[in-house]
Amino acid sequence: MHWPNVRERAKSIKKGEEEQKDKQKDIMKQTLTIPETFLGVGYTKDRAGLPLEAVRVPVRQPAADQVLIRVAASSLNPLEYKLAELNFLGRTPPVVLGLDLSGIVAATGSAVRDVAVGDAVVAMADLNGDGGWGAGNGGEPSYALAKEFLTVPKPESLSFLSAAALPMCFLSAFAGLYGTVGVGDTVYIPGGGGGVGHLAVQMAARVLGAGQVISSGSTSQSMALARQSGAHYVFDYKHDDIAAEIAKLTSGRGADLVFDATYSERGFVETAKAVRRGGSWVVLGVGPGKTTRLVETQSPVDAILTERGVKHINVNILRYFSEPAILDDKAKAFLKRGMTLAMEWARQGLVVPHVGRTIDSTVEAINVGLLSLKSGSATLGKVAVIVDQDMAIDTR
Ligand SMILES: NC(=O)c1ccc[n+]([C@@H]2O[C@H](COP(=O)([O-])OP(=O)(O)OC[C@H]3O[C@@H](n4cnc5c(N)ncnc54)[C@H](OP(=O)(O)O)[C@@H]3O)[C@@H](O)[C@H]2O)c1
Secondary structure: OOOOOHHHHHHHHHHHHHHHHHHHHHHHHHHHOOOOEEEEEEEOOOOOOOOOEEEEEEOOOOOOOEEEEEEEEEEOOHHHHHHHHHOOOOOOOOEEOOOEEEEEEEEEOOOOOOOOOOOEEEEEOOOOOOOOOEOOOOOOOOEEEEEHHHEEEOOOOOOHHHHHOOHHHHHHHHHHHOOOOOOOOEEEEOOOOOHHHHHHHHHHHHHOOOOEEEEEEOOHHHHHHHHHOOOOEEEEOOOOOHHHHHHHHOOOOOEEEEEEOOOOHHHHHHHHOOEEEEEEEEEEOOOOOOOOOOOOOOOOHHHHHHHOOOEEEEEOOOHHHHOHHHOOHHHHHHHHHHHHHHHHHHHOOOOOOOEEEEEEOOHHHHHHHHHHHHHOOOOOOEEEEEOOHHHHHHOO
16 A cells, blocks of 8 residues: 655645636636526426426626626525415516525626625525526536625635525524524524524524523434534424423423424414513514415414413515515615624534535426425425535535
């Protein structure tokens, strides 16, 4: 066997670094030559649902407050199959999906100040616009536009893949917990193995100073992820009486705050019963009785909350885009702060996305991934999407 000596090892590291630099130079050159179109993955008919298709779309010029990103990586969110099924933002297809983005800035609008061409960035695409899933698995580059306030520099220590797992889920957890969790609070976050849930548990336990974080799951893996994320107690929501368990842990009072990001009508009723008198029940999305978006159903949740004097707080990232009036300067500053803290806390190892699976950006792989997300099976933490092999895997 030949053991490389120190000099040989140093030579091979140097060669690797030079190859890496050459690759980055190539990517930069390509970034500067922006093609007119790219092959994306999305829906081509109103409410077509899954499966998504490959669709050729123009690469758009950034408006004054927008950044054009050459995409390295993305991740899957339930929102994507819901948009394809319901088209509830009223878009005219074709619509390319892939709203979480990391990559390199390819062009900037005239008013953009905080990032420049060539910067490695992380962003959430405008939810009224197109995303960045390419159908060519890096064979040809793909591009997406993001507003400057939703675009932040990517820390060097964070890979494009991890970074792209953050925007939508992190902002959802941030909107639910930042400013609502008090130091020492007992917080119940159901579904601590989910995309939003595991980040929310980390945020409450490691950053916001919650005294006790309680979570739940239905599989040994998702319950383990909730524990790993910092939950002090994790229950099985299919078998345990969690409200009774929380009462035991809090001398009969109940949790100070529940953050429910599960979109489960049955779950809402259970988690509403776990809040203490005068506490807060924070729900992500449209809330009880409306989760299908198609029909409204009667929900007992408001009656349960009112009877206990619990504050019902609704957070909804999507609303910022469906109701532009609420996306004022204050809201923009809040979202920008969220994106900035996402990078900072990930860099410090405090709120770190768990990538349960990584898939290539192909029509087939994305359809399979979204179907499994929809069925609620086999999704642990986040599913990351490699949009450009060279950028997502080799470079940071
Ligand atoms: N409107 C918005 O701003 C917005 C933004 C982001 C997300 N969302 C919505 O929020 C939901 C969650 O998103 P996600 O990315 O976190 O999805 P996800 O990764 O599929 O996670 C769903 C989680 O919910 C848990 N769960 C399901 N039913 C439950 C119940 N009855 N009690 C406790 N936990 C339960 C699951 O636990 P097990 O796997 O252990 O069963 C899983 O951990 C989706 O519907 C998404 O569309 C809305």
